Amino acid sequence: MTELSRDVIVINELGLHARSAAKIAEIARKANYNVWIIKDKKKADASSILDILTLECAKGSKITLKIDDQSDLDILNNTVKQFETGFGELS
Amino acid sequence: MTDTGSREIILTGINVSPGICIGKAYLVDIEGVDVVKKYFISEDDVQDEIKRFKSAVNKAKQQMLTIITNAPEELRDHTYILETHKTLLKDKMLYGRTIETIKNEKVNAEWALKKVVSDVKSMFKNMSDSYLKERATDIVYVSDRIMRNLVGAESEKIADIDKRVILVANDLSPAEASQINLERIKGFVTDRGGKTSHTSIIARTLEIPAVMGLGNATNIIKNDNLIIIDGTVGTVIIHPTEETLLEYGVRSAKYEELKAAITRDSYLQAETADGFQLKVMGNIELPEEVVSVIDYGGDGIGLYRTEFQYLSSPILPKEYELFDKYKDVVEVIAPKPVTIRTLDINGDKAFSNNPDYMEANPALGLRAIRYCLKNPDVFRTQLRAILRAAAFGNVRILIPMISSYEEVLETKRILDEVADALDKEGTLFNRNVELGIMIEVPSAVIIADILAGEVDFFSLGTNDLIQYSLAIDRGNRNVAHLYHSLHPAIIRMIKQLADVARNKGIKLFMCGEMASDPINLPILLGLGIDELSMNPQSIPAVKSMIRALKVEDARAFMKDVFKQNTASGVEELIRETYGSILFEKVYARRKAFGDRAQKNYYRKQKGQT
Numbered sequence: 001m002t003e004l005s006r007d008v009i010v011i012n013e014l015g016l017h018a019r020s021a022a023k024i025a026e027i028a029r030k031a032n033y034n035v036w037i038i039k040d041k042k043k044a045d046a047s048s049i050l051d052i053l054t055l056e057c058a059k060g061s062k063i064t065l066k067i068d069d070q071s072d073l074d075i076l077n078n079t080v081k082q083f084e085t086g087f088g089e090l091s
Numbered sequence: 092m093t094d095t096g097s098r099e100i101i102l103t104g105i106n107v108s109p110g111i112c113i114g115k116a117y118l119v120d121i122e123g124v125d126v127v128k129k130y131f132i133s134e135d136d137v138q139d140e141i142k143r144f145k146s147a148v149n150k151a152k153q154q155m156l157t158i159i160t161n162a163p164e165e166l167r168d169h170t171y172i173l174e175t176h177k178t179l180l181k182d183k184m185l186y187g188r189t190i191e192t193i194k195n196e197k198v199n200a201e202w203a204l205k206k207v208v209s210d211v212k213s214m215f216k217n218m219s220d221s222y223l224k225e226r227a228t229d230i231v232y233v234s235d236r237i238m239r240n241l242v243g244a245e246s247e248k249i250a251d252i253d254k255r256v257i258l259v260a261n262d263l264s265p266a267e268a269s270q271i272n273l274e275r276i277k278g279f280v281t282d283r284g285g286k287t288s289h290t291s292i293i294a295r296t297l298e299i300p301a302v303m304g305l306g307n308a309t310n311i312i313k314n315d316n317l318i319i320i321d322g323t324v325g326t327v328i329i330h331p332t333e334e335t336l337l338e339y340g341v342r343s344a345k346y347e348e349l350k351a352a353i354t355r356d357s358y359l360q361a362e363t364a365d366g367f368q369l370k371v372m373g374n375i376e377l378p379e380e381v382v383s384v385i386d387y388g389g390d391g392i393g394l395y396r397t398e399f400q401y402l403s404s405p406i407l408p409k410e411y412e413l414f415d416k417y418k419d420v421v422e423v424i425a426p427k428p429v430t431i432r433t434l435d436i437n438g439d440k441a442f443s444n445n446p447d448y449m450e451a452n453p454a455l456g457l458r459a460i461r462y463c464l465k466n467p468d469v470f471r472t473q474l475r476a477i478l479r480a481a482a483f484g485n486v487r488i489l490i491p492m493i494s495s496y497e498e499v500l501e502t503k504r505i506l507d508e509v510a511d512a513l514d515k516e517g518t519l520f521n522r523n524v525e526l527g528i529m530i531e532v533p534s535a536v537i538i539a540d541i542l543a544g545e546v547d548f549f550s551l552g553t554n555d556l557i558q559y560s561l562a563i564d565r566g567n568r569n570v571a572h573l574y575h576s577l578h579p580a581i582i583r584m585i586k587q588l589a590d591v592a593r594n595k596g597i598k599l600f601m602c603g604e605m606a607s608d609p610i611n612l613p614i615l616l617g618l619g620i621d622e623l624s625m626n627p628q629s630i631p632a633v634k635s636m637i638r639a640l641k642v643e644d645a646r647a648f649m650k651d652v653f654k655q656n657t658a659s660g661v662e663e664l665i666r667e668t669y670g671s672i673l674f675e676k677v678y679a680r681r682k683a684f685g686d687r688a689q690k691n692y693y694r695k696q697k698g699q700t
Binding site for chain 2: 014015017018019021022025026029045047048049050051053054056058
């Protein structure tokens with residue numbers, strides 16, 4: 001069975017701030033089912049910028065991305081990619 | 092900018108809320124600012140209301156798209172923010188929740204949005220990260236846009252205030268003041284109003300500098316004039332010179348520094364040097380003030396005055412309206428306690444529409460519990476709302492103006508009746524609330540041993556107790572100077588209460604002004620008060636003073652206090668014994684600042700003439 005969750009580390013300087021959270025939310029809103037961001041057992045709905053911000057993810061935070069359904073695998077991969085490239089903010 | 096040639100003008104008014112701000116004036120016309128109306132909608136209209144909200148959001152989205160596409164190349168960086176705002180428009184926590192609120196509470200879209208936004212905003216404001224704290228502004232920006240589309244063209248005014256301004260108005264009604272877009276207001280200036288007006292309470296709550304009672308500020312100040320407000324001394328300076336601007340810039344920074352220093356450790360418990368913890372709570376009047384109790388590190392609400400809802404409307408408030416407000420307060424501060432004082436209204440106010448009803452002596456008239464027992468329906472409605480709100484947190488009930496044993500029994504009987512009724516109806520409520528009485532009438536002190544058997548706590552209302560005991564009306568200039576909280580009679584009364592409370596195993600609180608002045612603390616500590624409640628702004632200074640004291644010393648100190656024959660003798664003794672601590676902890680910083688400001692102000696005035 002394909003894994004439905006992936007661990008990533010926030011690498012961009014500013015952490016998960018409004019702009020990066022907006023990018024995640026834009027992607028997550030295209031999903032068929034819920035997409036989650038989990039940090040220290042706190043869970044946020046990835047389609048909500050505000051919910052993401054409440055996790056207070058600074059640079060270096062370890063977080064888990066999770067989808068509820070396999071059909072959203074592309075969404076998960078795409079989101080992971082955003083994290084890995086630092087949301088295109090790295091110089 | 093056109094008025095650089097104008098002469099500097101200084102106006103003097105009442106200093107209702109401390110602090111300094113410099114900014115552009117924004118004159119509010121009679122309609123007031125951004126007032127959001129609340130009304131209920133019928134089940135049938137819910138879908139239409141949601142549709143109205145959705146179309147306002149869609150319109151906002153279109154507007155933002157237009158702005159983004161029209162943005163010039165050099166502002167590319169800026170459009171990222173707008174993109175974020177565009178995404179925020181449909182955020183579940185904003186969009187989804189507003190729709191849910193319309194559906195569940197059957198309220199109009201504007202009100203639902205306002206409610207949701209204020210929740211989200213306070214969530215962000217409580218975050219430790221300063222970047223995230225600032226995000227509250229984004230939420231306001233986005234919700235404003237939706238709000239403008241909802242209310243239509245009328246609200247063009249809001250669009251005008253997109254810089255931080257100083258509000259200049261003839262007067263602001265409590266409703267207007269409580270709904271002002273605070274992120275955008277630096278300060279208030281009004282022609283009318285004074286220290287106890289609701290607007291000034293709000294200004295203090297929100298820590299916005301304000302000067303009121305200026306008389307004709309609205310005639311002198313023009314829109315966009317550069318003005319300085321010094322809420323600490325009560326001056327407003329119009330067309331300040333470069334020199335004045337510079338001076339106030341420095342002064343404002345100093346003020347912020349001072350405030351930060353006192354507030355910094357206010358979140359910690361107030362524990363004396365020998366390890367005794369004293370709870371320091373906040374007094375509030377408007378539900379909004381609960382936020383400032385939390386901000387100033389209060390351990391709960393020691394006095395929630397409930398008159399406002401009764402006085403702000405010509406008809407009596409409904410149970411659900413009362414419940415709504417109480418629940419708001421209770422939920423926000425839970426699990427810390429909220430002490431709700433039942434209606435302390437006097438007949439005059441209650442019947443303001445009836446000119447035939449005038450009491451010659453309202454302070455000795457039909458007020459507070461006397462009024463409630465005479466109007467049991469009014470009382471029942473309030474008690475129902477309180478018991479229902481109690482299901483959402485930690486609530487205590489406080490009965491004002493008790494002067495006899497029968498009043499307590501009658502109150503308890505009605506309370507039981509109300510609880511039984513709620514139980515039968517199957518309504519959610521909590522009967523398990525502590526019941527206390529205000530001790531503010533001398534007879535209550537004298538029969539405290541009798542009353543103690545019927546209640547869970549006493550709360551000392553020092554303002555009234557002193558007024559009734561010393562027979563002094565503080566509003567009367569001829570005798571006001573005789574009003575003294577350190578009068579030996581008052582100290583003996585408190586001792587008697589403390590002894591009774593200890594023997595009967597009930598708690599003794601204090602919620603009058605006496606609790607908020609650090610100079611009284613050695614005595615309050617020495618007598619054994621369990622909890623103090625005061626205006627939220629006083630909490631940090633009181634906590635800081637408590638930490639410098641020892642209970643053991645304070646108890647021993649009481650022996651000397653009881654040897655004093657006069658109020659001034661007692662005060663002298665406190666200054667002799669605790670002067671260094673008091674001075675260092677509280678007065679030194681406060682006073683040094685005040686004096687300097689005062690001196691500068693006089694210097695300025697002289698230069699003017």
